[in-house]
Amino acid sequence: MTDAAPPPTLALSGVTKRYGSVTAIDALDLTVAAGEVLGLVGPNGAGKTTTLRAIAGIVRPSAGRIAIAGVDLATHPVDAKRRLAFIPDEPHLFDYLTVREHCRFVARLYDVADAEPRIDALLDELELGAKRDALPGELSRGMKQKLAVACALLHDPALLVLDEPLTGLDPVAIRRMKGLVRALAARGTAVILSSHLLTLVEELCDRVLLLRSGRPVAIGSLAELGALRPEFAGRSLEDVFIALVGEDATER
Ligand code: ATP
Numbered sequence: 001m002t003d004a005a006p007p008p009t010l011a012l013s014g015v016t017k018r019y020g021s022v023t024a025i026d027a028l029d030l031t032v033a034a035g036e037v038l039g040l041v042g043p044n045g046a047g048k049t050t051t052l053r054a055i056a057g058i059v060r061p062s063a064g065r066i067a068i069a070g071v072d073l074a075t076h077p078v079d080a081k082r083r084l085a086f087i088p089d090e091p092h093l094f095d096y097l098t099v100r101e102h103c104r105f106v107a108r109l110y111d112v113a114d115a116e117p118r119i120d121a122l123l124d125e126l127e128l129g130a131k132r133d134a135l136p137g138e139l140s141r142g143m144k145q146k147l148a149v150a151c152a153l154l155h156d157p158a159l160l161v162l163d164e165p166l167t168g169l170d171p172v173a174i175r176r177m178k179g180l181v182r183a184l185a186a187r188g189t190a191v192i193l194s195s196h197l198l199t200l201v202e203e204l205c206d207r208v209l210l211l212r213s214g215r216p217v218a219i220g221s222l223a224e225l226g227a228l229r230p231e232f233a234g235r236s237l238e239d240v241f242i243a244l245v246g247e248d249a250t251e252r
C-alpha cells in the first residue's frame with residue numbers, strides 16, 4: 001500500500017457566500033499547496049476579501065467546505081484556525097496593549113512555546129524592537145501593519161492569508177515583506193494574498209486566480225495564462241487582467 005499524499009494546505013470546494021441577493025463567492029473550488037504562493041486578483045467587488053475572510057473563518061459560507069491542512073473549518077473551527085494566520089488590510093489592534101503585550105497575548109492564545117525569545121526575534125526582524133513598549137496610538141500605519149505581521153507569524157501557521165499586504169509600508173518594508181513571504185513559502189508555508197498591485201502579484205505568486213463576480217475567470221501561472229490565449233504570451237499580468245476583465249472593471 002502506498003502512503004496517501006498529504007492534503008493541500010488550503011482546499012475550498014463549492015464555496016458560496018451570499019449577502020441577500022448578492023452572490024459574493026459563487027461555488028469556488030481552489031487548492032493551495034504547501035510552499036505555494038497564490039495571488040487573488042479581480043476588480044473591486046469581485047469577492048476577494050469575502051473569500052479571504054471565509055478562509056480565515058470570519059465569514060461563514062452559505063454553502064461549500066473549507067479545509068486547512070485537511071482540517072474542516074466548519075466542524076473543527078479551533079483546530080483549523082490554529083493552522084492559519086490572517087492579516088487584514090486594516091490591522092485590528094487593542095488600544096490599551098503595547099506592541100510586546102500584543103505579541104504575548106497572541107502567544108498565549110496559540111500556546112506558543114518559548115514565546116519571549118521568539119517575540120524579541122520577530123520584533124527585531126520587523127524593526128519594531130525600539131517600539132516594543134509603545135501603544136498602537138503611538139505607531140505609524142506601517143508599524144501597525146508590521147505588528148500584525150509579527151502577531152500572525154508567532155504560531156508558525158501552515159497557511160498565511162494576506163489582504164493587500166503592502167498597504168502603508170515604505171519601500172524598504174515592502175522589500176522586506178516580499179522577502180518574508182518568499183522565505184515562508186520556501187519553508188513550506190502556503191500563502192494566499194489578495195492585491196490590486198499586479199506587479200507585486202506577478203513577482204511573488206506562483207499562480208494567480210482572477211475572480212470576477214465571485215467566479216474564477218482564469219487560474220494558473222502567468223505562463224499558463226499566456227498559453228490560454230496566444231495574445232497573452234509574454235504579456236504582463238496587468239495586460240492579461242485588462243484583456244480578461246475589461247477597462248470598465250468595477251463590479252456592479
Ligand atoms: P475590493 O477590491 O473593492 O476590495 P473585493 O473583491 O474584495 O473588492 P468583496 O469585499 O469581497 O470584494 O465584496 C464582494 C461583494 O460582496 C460586493 O458586491 C460587496 O458589496 C458584497 N459584500 C461584501 N461584504 C458584504 C457584507 N458584509 N454585507 C453585504 N454585502 C457585502
